[in-house]
Amino acid sequence: MDQIDRKILAALQDNGRMKIADLAEAVGLSPTPCARRVANLEDRGVISGYSARVNQAEVGLPVTIFVAVELERQSTEALQAFEAAVRRFDQVMECYLMTGSRDILLRVVARDLTDFDQFLEHRLMRVPGIRNTRSSFTLRTMIDRNQLPLG
Amino acid sequence: MDQIDRKILAALQDNGRMKIADLAEAVGLSPTPCARRVANLEDRGVISGYSARVNQAEVGLPVTIFVAVELERQSTEALQAFEAAVRRFDQVMECYLMTGSRDILLRVVARDLTDFDQFLEHRLMRVPGIRNTRSSFTLRTMIDRNQLPLG
């Protein structure tokens, strides 16, 4: 994992469909070793895949809500059960286990507030073992970077 | 934006490098109109680009922290100034303007807690106009989906 690998990752985060020839030129290699490095990064799992970046608003999901969930119990089993339940909710884009009171933080997307309310009432709140939840609504996404800092 | 477009988006979110022929088969079209639809989605900005998914831990950034920032003033100018400042910090992956007390929420990545402390002290806290900050540390990423729900 040297400087050239980092350049490759930066370039492919920006444009995951870049041609090998262009990528090679961008990082200062010839195409053959450049392709070898990309294949290596994929095999080692540094690159776990490629995705189209889809505009949330354009597909009718303009609303983002963060939900902090506190569980009644913090055992491994309770966490696993909660994770399995939440994994079935496709509105939940991210789920983090937090330090401190062992909260859980969810990032949820929705069509509108009514849609989110449906999610909360009929899906999330029906998961057993939740002590309480606190929802924080976003007004606007100011920054959404897709480039990890690789300096 | 019909059901086929949604299938295309779902498939390309999962694998942004899928061949047109395979994509066409997956969504039940022949390659020619399938390519046409993809080009349309790109032109309309529904697909804003393609990215390699890079494993955060594998590039030495295993730590994710959410930072809630409260500004002293909530004017448009103050927000713009804050946004411009934060945009220069490449550790900040996401930045949301929140409802309520007009907080701001940041998702920050770091090599370790020392690295995060450096960021906090030497970068974020030097931005003028911050009343206070509250950092929440993640222990583990339970779910990180890259598929918007398109049903």
Added chain:
DNA sequence: GGAAAATCGTGGATCAGATCGATCGCAAGA
């Protein structure tokens, strides 16, 4: 109901890019 527009399917041709193997050069380390 009917005409117009949009969309799809197929086939063929062309072109760009990926891939692979072989060979060579260079530099670091044993």
Added chain:
DNA sequence: TCTTGCGATCGATCTGATCCACGATTTTCC
């Protein structure tokens, strides 16, 4: 000095993208 690893270059081959033309089907709208 010899080995090893990495990159550069070249040529051959294969795959996939793109574009065209044509006919058929579906949808939309009057």
